[in-house]
Amino acid sequence: MHFEEIVRVALHALMDHKFRSFLTMLGIIFGVASVIAMLSIGEGAKREAIAKYQDLGVNNIIVREKKLSNAELEEVRARFSPGLSINDARVIKEIVPEVAQVAPQAEKESEVKMGDMSAKSTVIGITPAFIEILNYETEEGSFITADHYNNSLKVCVLGAGLANSFFSNQSALGKMVKVDDQWLEVVGVMKSKAVFTETVGELASRDLNNDVYLPLTTFNKRFAKENLLESEIKQITVRVNRSDKLMESAALIRSILDRHHFNNQDYSIVIPFELLKQEEKERQIYNILLGAIAAISLIVGGIGIMNIMLASVMERTREIGIRRAVGARKKDIMSQFVVEAVAISITGGLIGVVLGVVLSFSISLFTDVTTYIRVYSIFIAFFFSVLVGISFGYLPAKNAANLEPIESIRYE
Amino acid sequence: MLIEIKNLVKNYVMGDIQVQALRDINLTIDRNEYVAIMGPSGSGKSTLMNILGCLDTPTEGQYLFDNVDVSTLSDDELSAMRNREIGFIFQNFNLLPKMNSLQNVELPLMYAGIPKAMRRERAIEALERVGLADRMDHKPTELSGGQRQRVAVARALVTKPGILLADEPTGALDSKTGVEIMALFDELHREGNTLILITHEREIAEYSRRIIQIRDGLIFSDEENIRSDDVEEKIYKTRG
Structure with a gap:
């Protein structure tokens, strides 16, 4: 049949x-x-x-300053730790062999104003390397360039959420916003990013779309520290060439920082890829x-x-x-x-x-x-x-x- | 010689005891014979029919069908044998209830691997032969008892088998319809078919040309049957 x-x-x-x-x-x-x-x-x-x-970068190692109380801060300073510094970033780049790029960032919580609108925002001082390390993209305009950075220009790039609430449909480019007492010109707007509700290691969850980015040089020059003991920068993002070298490089970074910070554990290292695995x-x-x-x-x-x-x-x-x-x-x-x-x-x-x-x-x-x-x-x-x-x-x-x-x- | 049975024995095991259904059967049947195998229930006639129909194999002895020793055949070969050489006609028709007449008649041809178009053609031909071409699309439940048995006859005929094996073919029919079926058998016989009739009724056996009586697993008598005028008349009348 x-x-x-x-x-x-x-x-x-x-x-x-x-x-x-x-x-x-x-x-x-x-x-x-x-x-x-x-x-x-x-x-x-x-x-x-x-x-x-992926948003944190699968080839990245994130060195983040620990949140310390004033008393703890005083204690680590008394034990000679200068806290995270631009110098740390420079040394990491020079010494750790697999490191492709580093991006130090300084941060502060500020009120950002535009006209009679205002918003709470995280103001982040960064270097031009930041955007390539984190694969961020701009919606319009450009990111912070070497020119902005070298000349400490008063410019900023707005997160998508912030740009939207300030300028809605209009282009934000060329507009002025005020951060604390400083006027900054908007040179770019970031693409919208997913909001994470989870905290990854020391990286507290927050809405990245409300960030304001400006050159680190400008940041250090124009904004006073809230506290004299505060360290120079809050975070160093390190990009490594190969993901199989992440653990090795992290260990090396740790030993460098331990020496520079005189064994004060005032920082922590997050490896997003390892957390992912x-x-x-x-x-x-x-x-x-x-x-x-x-x-x-x-x-x-x-x-x-x-x-x-x-x-x-x-x-x-x-x-x-x-x-x-x-x-x-x-x-x-x-x-x-x-x-x-x-x-x-x-x-x-x-x-x-x-x-x-x-x-x-x-x-x-x-x-x-x-x-x-x-x-x-x-x-x-x-x-x-x-x-x-x-x-x-x-x-x-x-x-x-x-x-x-x-x-x-x-x-x- | 179409069928040759030598010293055939069939034993069954029922529970603990062995039953000898057939003890020593010797039998030959030629092509175009019309034989009735008669016997009361328990005589072994059904067992003999099963063996003749290749549904069962003998315990001892030989069954040659057209010079093929059936007892040596495998299950698949027995199936093929039933398909090609045996046309069964049962007391209770044994049609598939969900299929119409045409599909029922086509069934053996399907297992013979005949392509659909030719199958249909041959099935229609067989239904025409039994006078039911106009009932092709009817399911068994839509047919009378006599019509159902005709469909069963068509199914038995459709493969042009060596023998038609009818087991109490009129048992479920009223006497008038029974006579009609017997008349049909008579025609089939005259057309050259070999018929074997299994029955316990003398009256039905009388239609055949040779009567073999079985008692207690043995052939009791095997005689030519000269049909009575009465039987001839019934057939004649039915043919009208």
């Missing part, structure tokens, strides 16, 4: 019992849908994490768990198929006997029932894929869980549903094929 013939016979048998076939499919439908939904949740979480760390490892366990739950539902679906198929073989004993009497071989009967099981699981699998995709979109739409469907997960889910169909259809099909034609034809 030809294959298409077998398929036709099997489909006919299923169509004869539409409701039953549908019920049999349900297990597979939910199994496949849950595999897809679970994988999409895992993938969504992964993408979110990658995006977060660690987080990924934790998430993997979670993903395996999710996958296992989904897989169990697929298996339960398979058992459902087996159950119904076994009952169906019993019910159709006579039919099988008739087919055998008119010349069906064991393997014809066998393939008929296997194909029925596979047809159930393929159809269930397809419906499950659709349901899974819908489920995944609904999850990201109605909850704050991010989901992302990768094409391979659809194939995996579908492939497993077919596999389940074959393996759980096999036993009933074998039973059917092994029925004695004489007895089955007289079966009432």
